[in-house]
Amino acid sequence: MDPQNLPRGFRAGATxxxxxxxxxxxxxxLYSEVPCAAAxxxxxxxxxxxxxxxxxxxxxxxxxQAVVINSGVANxxxxxxxxxxxxxxxxxxxxxxxxxxxxxxxxxxxxxxEFLPLEKIAxxxxxxAGSLSPDGGLDAAKGIMTTDTVPKVVSKEFxxxxxxxxxxxxxxxxxxxxxxxxxxxxxxxxDAPIAESIARPVLLEAVRTTFxxxxxxxxxxxxxxxxxxxxxxxxxxxIDRLDSAAGKRFQEALRExxxxxxxxxxxxxxxxxxxxRIEVTGASDEEEAERIARGIATSNLVKTAIAGGDPNWGxxxxxxxxxxxxxxPNRAKVRLGDVLVYDDGVRAEYSERKAAEALAGNEVTIHxxxxxxxxxxxxxxxxxTEEYVKxxxxxxx
Amino acid sequence: MDPQNLPRGFRAGATxxxxxxxxxxxxxxLYSEVPCAAAxxxxxxxxxxxxxxxxxxxxxxxxxQAVVINSGVANxxxxxxxxxxxxxxxxxxxxxxxxxxxxxxxxxxxxxxEFLPLEKIAxxxxxxAGSLSPDGGLDAAKGIMTTDTVPKVVSKEFxxxxxxxxxxxxxxxxxxxxxxxxxxxxxxxxDAPIAESIARPVLLEAVRTTFxxxxxxxxxxxxxxxxxxxxxxxxxxxIDRLDSAAGKRFQEALRExxxxxxxxxxxxxxxxxxxxRIEVTGASDEEEAERIARGIATSNLVKTAIAGGDPNWGxxxxxxxxxxxxxxPNRAKVRLGDVLVYDDGVRAEYSERKAAEALAGNEVTIHxxxxxxxxxxxxxxxxxTEEYVKxxxxxxx
Numbered sequence: 079m080d081p082q083n084l085p086r087g088f089r090a091g092a093t094x095x096x097x098x099x100x101x102x103x104x105x106x107x108l109y110s111e112v113p114c115a116a117a118x119x120x121x122x123x124x125x126x127x128x129x130x131x132x133x134x135x136x137x138x139x140x141x142x143q144a145v146v147i148n149s150g151v152a153n154x155x156x157x158x159x160x161x162x163x164x165x166x167x168x169x170x171x172x173x174x175x176x177x178x179x180x181x182x183x184x185x186x187x188x189x190x191x192e193f194l195p196l197e198k199i200a201x202x203x204x205x206x207a208g209s210l211s212p213d214g215g216l217d218a219a220k221g222i223m224t225t226d227t228v229p230k231v232v233s234k235e236f237x238x239x240x241x242x243x244x245x246x247x248x249x250x251x252x253x254x255x256x257x258x259x260x261x262x263x264x265x266x267x268x269d270a271p272i273a274e275s276i277a278r279p280v281l282l283e284a285v286r287t288t289f290x291x292x293x294x295x296x297x298x299x300x301x302x303x304x305x306x307x308x309x310x311x312x313x314x315x316x317i318d319r320l321d322s323a324a325g326k327r328f329q330e331a332l333r334e335x336x337x338x339x340x341x342x343x344x345x346x347x348x349x350x351x352x353x354x355r356i357e358v359t360g361a362s363d364e365e366e367a368e369r370i371a372r373g374i375a376t377s378n379l380v381k382t383a384i385a386g387g388d389p390n391w392g393x394x395x396x397x398x399x400x401x402x403x404x405x406x407p408n409r410a411k412v413r414l415g416d417v418l419v420y421d422d423g424v425r426a427e428y429s430e431r432k433a434a435e436a437l438a439g440n441e442v443t444i445h446x447x448x449x450x451x452x453x454x455x456x457x458x459x460x461x462x463t464e465e466y467v468k469x470x471x472x473x474x475x
Numbered sequence: 476m477d478p479q480n481l482p483r484g485f486r487a488g489a490t491x492x493x494x495x496x497x498x499x500x501x502x503x504x505l506y507s508e509v510p511c512a513a514a515x516x517x518x519x520x521x522x523x524x525x526x527x528x529x530x531x532x533x534x535x536x537x538x539x540q541a542v543v544i545n546s547g548v549a550n551x552x553x554x555x556x557x558x559x560x561x562x563x564x565x566x567x568x569x570x571x572x573x574x575x576x577x578x579x580x581x582x583x584x585x586x587x588x589e590f591l592p593l594e595k596i597a598x599x600x601x602x603x604a605g606s607l608s609p610d611g612g613l614d615a616a617k618g619i620m621t622t623d624t625v626p627k628v629v630s631k632e633f634x635x636x637x638x639x640x641x642x643x644x645x646x647x648x649x650x651x652x653x654x655x656x657x658x659x660x661x662x663x664x665x666d667a668p669i670a671e672s673i674a675r676p677v678l679l680e681a682v683r684t685t686f687x688x689x690x691x692x693x694x695x696x697x698x699x700x701x702x703x704x705x706x707x708x709x710x711x712x713x714i715d716r717l718d719s720a721a722g723k724r725f726q727e728a729l730r731e732x733x734x735x736x737x738x739x740x741x742x743x744x745x746x747x748x749x750x751x752r753i754e755v756t757g758a759s760d761e762e763e764a765e766r767i768a769r770g771i772a773t774s775n776l777v778k779t780a781i782a783g784g785d786p787n788w789g790x791x792x793x794x795x796x797x798x799x800x801x802x803x804p805n806r807a808k809v810r811l812g813d814v815l816v817y818d819d820g821v822r823a824e825y826s827e828r829k830a831a832e833a834l835a836g837n838e839v840t841i842h843x844x845x846x847x848x849x850x851x852x853x854x855x856x857x858x859x860t861e862e863y864v865k866x867x868x869x870x871x872x
Contacts, residue, residue, distance in 0.1 A: 155822065190792065467860060
């Protein structure tokens with residue numbers, strides 16, 4: 079299916095308000111013809127942007143009908159004025175779309191510490207609200223980009239009792255990417271008949287093994303939010319149990335969409351040339367597997383070695399040893415692609431040429447097998463290049 | 476005092492064995508004419524180099540008389556052969572110096588996963604053992620360098636009951652620097668009359684607020700070790716209590732030497748152009764202060780901003796929010812040098828020119844004041860430049 083097409087009953091659009099000096103699109107709206115079951119998962123950073131507080135308030139009834147997102151200014155560290163501005167963004171959007179303000183969710187991404195230029199944003203909201211379209215998904219994805227080099231959209235159709243439903247998602251994020259609960263901005267729309275009562279648990283579960291296992295630079299943003307809006311226009315019986323057949327099908331489809339979006343973020347990490355998949359198997363429990371995978375995924379030394387095409391497995395085993403709490407690194411095996419490079423405490427017999435080849439493409443897999451148990455975890459990250467430093471030393475306030 | 480002069484009764488030396496392809500010095504020996512009270516603090520990485528196991532064994536009696544250190548090969552991930560090689564290093568050194576093997580401590584630093592070229596090392600040990608000198612401290616410091624650009628030596632004289640004593644220390648480290656218990660290699664020699672019983676507690680306490688509050692890249696090495704050898708040749712009553720006047724004077728002098736060595740490591744961090752001092756005050760307790768200071772010190776985004784001379788305080792407040800567990804980031808103040816840039820949840824009134832000036836020199840101070848309590852912590856790090864990536868993408872196995 080064309081990822082540009084939104085699920086039934088949704089419309090989207092974007093415009094350039096002038097908040098971004100580049101003149102690129104910086105304001106997007108997602109809208110449903112009918113009210114949706116809605117949920118959001120947010121950053122665990124104790125510093126939170128004003129939009130997150132407003133969105134939380136507006137989600138108390140677990141319903142929403144539109145989302146307004148601006149890029150360029152994160153509206154974080156902006157105190158009472160920031161809260162007023164975020165509320166005003168919701169109010170203006172509601173006014174233009176004839177909704178109640180608390181049916182509008184808000185997100186902001188960009189520089190921390192600056193106030194929203196509300197006049198520009200108000201003009202933009204009115205303009206976008208008047209031009210929303212069922213084909214506007216890609217435009218909306220462009221309107222939320224910051225240092226992203228490509229817009230990130232994923233769509234998936236799947237069978238539900240009595241018909242087909244669609245899940246569509248867009249996200250942004252290239253730096254300041256590190257998960258605890260949620261990370262980056264992600265927006266997921268579906269016409270599946272999801273009950274309010276399961277919108278949040280189903281989203282939490284999908285995020286846990288996708289967006290929450292993704293890091294670019296270890297820095298956790300105060301703006302990170304993933305939202306799910308389900309308008310139920312696919313019809314069919316309402317799904318109100320996660321353990322029903324339909325509930326499981328939806329959970330799996332949602333996990334797949336979130337996973338594909340997370341992969342797009344890792345691939346477009348600031349300065350990245352390679353997507354890195356980290357797979358830890360044979361761990362004592364999933365928490366230990368995840369801790370080790372995250373430790374490897376956040377190691378600057380591992381990521382610079384891969385940028386340099388260097389099969390420096392010693393750095394991988396060292397990161398494993400740094401982050402393990404019960405695992406014995408001397409009983410681990412490490413593979414780069416298919417090449418076994420470390421085996422039970424010492425260097426394996428391997429060809430340097432084959433190990434270098436395993437790092438040569440634009441996708442690299444690091445597989446760490448432990449001798450502790452049966453738990454596993456996957457993590458996504460990217461290599462770490464001089465370009466990352468250049469981007470972030472030059473991204474001036 | 477000339478940092479090249481060792482305390483009474485110590486001799487040192489180094490040579491180039493050919494382990495380093497560059498032909499630079501790569502084997503150092505520290506030696507005392509008489510047995511010393513000795514202690515070591517080691518990495519918390521669950522992966523440990525063979526030298527660390529051998530040193531631990533040899534320290535069971537809390538005594539030692541010599542240390543042999545090689546650079547270029549870390550002797551880590553080398554299994555049983557690595558253990559044999561590390562023991563052999565101690566045995567060869569003991570033989571050349573007419574000591575018992577278990578009075579020799581061992582350290583190795585360099586590439587992980589390669590075996591020690593023992594023939595070269597044996598030749599080097601014999602050569603250095605025959606040419607040890609009271610003026611050999613600086614040579615020894617050169618022999619332990621890897622990506623360090625300068626040798627790192629500190630010396631301090633201080634009063635003890637009935638005379639003067641000296642503490643001399645050398646260390647190495649520029650990358651893979653991140654503390655838990657200990658970090659990098661550090662060797663501290665003193666002629667002060669320290670009892671075996673307090674050698675370890677006094678070293679632990681000095682390391683806690685110095686080497687343990689230092690990060691270059693967040694990666695914890697499997698070789699990190701700090702050793703203290705006290706030969707008591709300054710004379711005077713044995714110091715066997717930390718809470719005695721002499722015990723406190725020694726503790727303070729040792730802390731000062733460790734602090735000065737840690738600062739040399741941060742200043743010489745791989746690719747670094749600036750030493751960054753992070754000071755957190757007003758915290759609820761020291762653990763929270765340390766956690767926040769470490770969080771800021773390990774933020775790639777904070778460190779690239781400082782490399783770029785950009786007063787991007789939003790990244791500092793975001794790192795604070797990411798790592799705080801009880802602190803409210805909205806009630807914090809952030810200063811760059813003397814310039815207040817963030818105050819109680821919003822941007823402070825400040826001149827961009829003055830904020831940029833605060834980042835212009837080769838030393839930068841970030842001061843974060845919290846409104847929670849009276850605890851504080853300091854941390855040392857360095858800026859993060861493209862050169863770091865270049866060094867670590869090109870440091871091939």
